[in-house]
Amino acid sequence: MDDSYRRIPLWSNVSPEDWEDWHWQLRNRIYTVDQLRQVISLTPDEEEACAKKQGRLVMAIPPYWAALMDREDPKCPIRQQGVPRMEEFSIGPHDMRDPCGEDTDMPVPGLVHRYPDRVLFLVTEQCAMYCRHCTRRRLVGENHGLMSAYEGTFEYLRKHTEVRDVLISGGDPLMMTDVRLGQVLARLREIPHLEFIRIGSRTPVTMPQRVTPEFCEVLKKYKPIWMSLHFCHPKEVSPRVKQAMDMLAESGVPLGSQTVLLKGVNDEPEIMKKLMHELLKARVRPYYIYQCDMAQGITHFRTAVNKGLEIMQALRGHTSGYAVPTYVVDGPGGGGKIPLSPNYVVSTKEGVVTLRNFEGKIYTYYEPGAGAPEMIPAMAGAGKNGNGHKANGNGLHLGEPIPDYIP
Ligand code: SF4
Structure with a gap:
């Protein structure tokens, strides 16, 4: 078992058993600037942004993710996705609170029904880590009352026989206990016209300890369950994450990845190609590259659309077709995914x-x-x-x- 985390003074006395326990990881997330200072050398900008508690998405970083961060380099892709910066407080002229127009497509709270035959079922506001580029930041990290009233959702789904595909999302569904998640899956499996059930989650990437044998048993019980994961940089495909991917794949769960194109993190063709290759090696099929949405406070992560086209140009034909995802822009205001290609x-x-x-x-x-x-x-x-x-x-x-x- 890798215990290199012990070189970080904050966790030098933590046993490998605790480190591998996802409940320990959750309880010991980094919430404050004082804790973070013990892990990385903060820049003045990061110090100021972390110290502010209002006006930004909550900070919570699992120790696993924090241990992957470069202590000295503020440009570290892992660090940029977990540590707030002052740019988050700037709201650009085109920024939107709800860039994908989800709130207006909610027939019941927490259920987004935009496309004819599929729905998005938002089951929780909680995430293992709060990604600084989160497009759903209006909803996650705090209680905003927009999450699913489960009974209303199940009733809606029973009546709407045209729905055949449910994506369980949030927040992050893996913040639910195995028992609770199992109950949700059981209720969905009772509805005969639901053919295709997916779980969208970033937790196996930010806190792979969550993928336990017990969790895999839940997925097996309600098979076939697909998982849409969220990877942004090759460094995220660590040996520990590969172990989690192995467990999921061995449990018969088809795995796909959605990647957000992020300035300074993965906006280089070679980085993106390396990510796609690492994903395939871990049995995860690259599914989408998303153009970063026009959400409030994330303009500093946005690139030109031509950058995405350049990356697609560098992938298509230059590497295995399985390593080439679809590049999409989510039509601002509720247009849905619009595929773009050179x-x-x-x-x-x-x-x-x-x-x-x-x-x-x-x-x-x-x-x-x-x-x-x-x-x-x-x-x-x-x-x-x-x-x-x-x-x-x-x-x-x-x-x-x-x-x-x-x-
Ligand atoms: S895990 Fe997903 S929903 Fe949660 S903060 Fe990250 S991007 Fe947003």
Whole structure:
């Protein structure tokens, strides 16, 4: 068992048994600037932001996560996601309290029903750690009264037979006890038209001790249960987290990851590629990369959309397809997920589709009914099938790289 946490004076006397107990991890989360000072060298900005208690998302950092932070480097990706900064107190002109418009799509408190056949079931306001980039910061960490009135939710779901997919989220559902979570799963399994049940959670990443054999038994009992995890940086896929992923995968739980594109944390193609590779090695399928929402107090984490396209360009074709997630922007105000991709279609004309591949080389696809190559102006002068050799009507040379993707 890794006991390297003992090099940190605050935990030098903690036994490995306590360290591995998720209840101990929860009870001993870092809430104050005095505690945090014993783990990392705080910058003046971090000192000031941590000392302020009002006007920002609550701070709570499990010892496991704190021990992963770089003591001296304020740019450490683990540290940036857990430690408040003064930028959180700035509200930009486009920032929104509820950037995904969830509150307006709640037929009963805590149940978001936006898409035709699926719902989001918010079961708790609590999280193991409060991520500084949280888009649902209006709801989490304190009691805001918007969480699910469970009976109302179950009644709604029983009546709405068009719903076949439930994502249990929060906050973080893994803050519930195994017994409570089991009760929720049992109630959902009683509703015959619910075919697909997922749990959205960041806890296996921020506090992997929560993944216990008893928890895995609950998931097995109500199988198939899928899990959507939330990973943002390759450093998060630690040996301890891999152990937790193994337990989940061995319990038959399909695992996916949602990643938020965060400035200064993962907004480099090489970092993102490394993350995707580490996830696959841990049997977690990269599912989405989210453009950071326009939530209040997280503008400093936002990047240009072109940065996301650049990252997708660097992934698609350059690595295994399983390592390429879908890049989405959540339409501000309630538009739902809008997928974005670099444009690989150069032109379409009279059944002739001119495409570029991941290397920027040009290829031609003939749709059914397209004329013979000599009849098609765009292909005049092309070779046998036009692919990979000569110039097309757009002045582009087939098989030659074009300089950049077309956003
Ligand atoms: S675990 Fe999820 S809901 Fe909780 S603070 Fe982090 S991002 Fe927000």
